[in-house]
Amino acid sequence: MQNNIFLTLFVGQCIVKLQEIDSTNSYLKKLLSNSTPLLDGTVIMAERQFAGRGQKDNIWESEVGKNLTFSIYLKSSFITANHQFELNKVISLGIIDTLQPIIGKACKIKWPNDIYYHDKKIGGILIENVTKGYQLKESVIGIGLNVNQQNFNLLENKASSVSKILQQDYDLEKLLAQICLNIERRYLQLKADKTVILAQDYLQNLYRINELHFFQLDDEQIKGTIKGVNAQGKLIIETEYDTKELDLREVKFIID
Numbered sequence: 001m002q003n004n005i006f007l008t009l010f011v012g013q014c015i016v017k018l019q020e021i022d023s024t025n026s027y028l029k030k031l032l033s034n035s036t037p038l039l040d041g042t043v044i045m046a047e048r049q050f051a052g053r054g055q056k057d058n059i060w061e062s063e064v065g066k067n068l069t070f071s072i073y074l075k076s077s078f079i080t081a082n083h084q085f086e087l088n089k090v091i092s093l094g095i096i097d098t099l100q101p102i103i104g105k106a107c108k109i110k111w112p113n114d115i116y117y118h119d120k121k122i123g124g125i126l127i128e129n130v131t132k133g134y135q136l137k138e139s140v141i142g143i144g145l146n147v148n149q150q151n152f153n154l155l156e157n158k159a160s161s162v163s164k165i166l167q168q169d170y171d172l173e174k175l176l177a178q179i180c181l182n183i184e185r186r187y188l189q190l191k192a193d194k195t196v197i198l199a200q201d202y203l204q205n206l207y208r209i210n211e212l213h214f215f216q217l218d219d220e221q222i223k224g225t226i227k228g229v230n231a232q233g234k235l236i237i238e239t240e241y242d243t244k245e246l247d248l249r250e251v252k253f254i255i256d
Contacts, residue, residue, distance in 0.1 A: 089202045117160050121159050146159060210225060
C-alpha cells in the first residue's frame with residue numbers, strides 16, 4: 001500500500017497495485033472480511049483480472065496492461081439503503097465527467113451501470129454495498145474501462161476504447177487520477193445532499209433518453225422511450241399504452 005500524489009482529499013490517496021488478481025472487488029471484500037482496516041477512498045488496481053465481474057456475473061475481459069481495472073472502497077454510511085442508487089449516479093457521473101472532455105459528448109451512461117460511446121461499450125461499473133439496518137455501511141465499487149486496447153475479437157462490433165476513439169494511447173495513471181478526482185467531487189456533492197444536481201446531470205447524460213427504441217421484456221419486444229430513473233434506480237420507459245418502471249432483470253436494451 002502506498003500514498004499517491006493524486007489531487008484528491010481521499011479517493012486514491014491510498015492505493016494497492018497488483019500484477020494479477022481474480023477480481024479487485026473480490027480482493028477488497030476479502031480484506032474487509034478479514035477485518036483489515038482500510039482508509040476511506042482506498043483504491044485496489046490490477047494489471048490483469050482473470051475473473052473480473054460485471055452485472056449479472058458477466059465476465060469482464062481486459063487485455064493485460066492496456067486498460068484500467070480497479071476498485072474503490074468507500075465508507076458510505078450516510079446513504080440510506082433505499083437510496084443506494086444515488087451512489088451509482090455518483091460513480092457514473094465521475095467517469096463521464098472525466099471522459100467527455102477527452103472523447104466528446106457521445107460518451108453516455110447506459111442504465112444502469114455501463115459507459116458507452118455511441119452504441120459501443122467502453123466501460124462498466126459493479127457496486128457491491130454492505131448494509132447495516134436501514135443504512136449502507138460500506139461500498140466496494142469495481143470499475144473496468146477500455147483505454148488502450150485495440151482488439152476485442154468477437155465483441156469488435158460491441159466494444160470500443162479511448163485509444164480507438166482518439167487513434168492514440170492515453171496515459172493510464174493520468175486517467176485514473178482524473179477519475180478519482182471527479183468521483184470524489186461527485187461523492188462530496190452527494191454528502192452535501194445536492195441530489196437534485198446529481199439527478200439532473202445523470203439524466204442529461206443518460207444513453208438514449210427521450211429517444212424511441214425497442215426493448216426486450218422477457219419474451220416480448222416493446223417500443224418505448226426512456227423518461228428517467230426512479231428513486232430506487234428502476235428505468236422509466238414510456239410506451240404507447242403505459243409507463244413502466246423496470247429493474248435490470250425485467251428489461252434489456254436492443255442495440256443493432
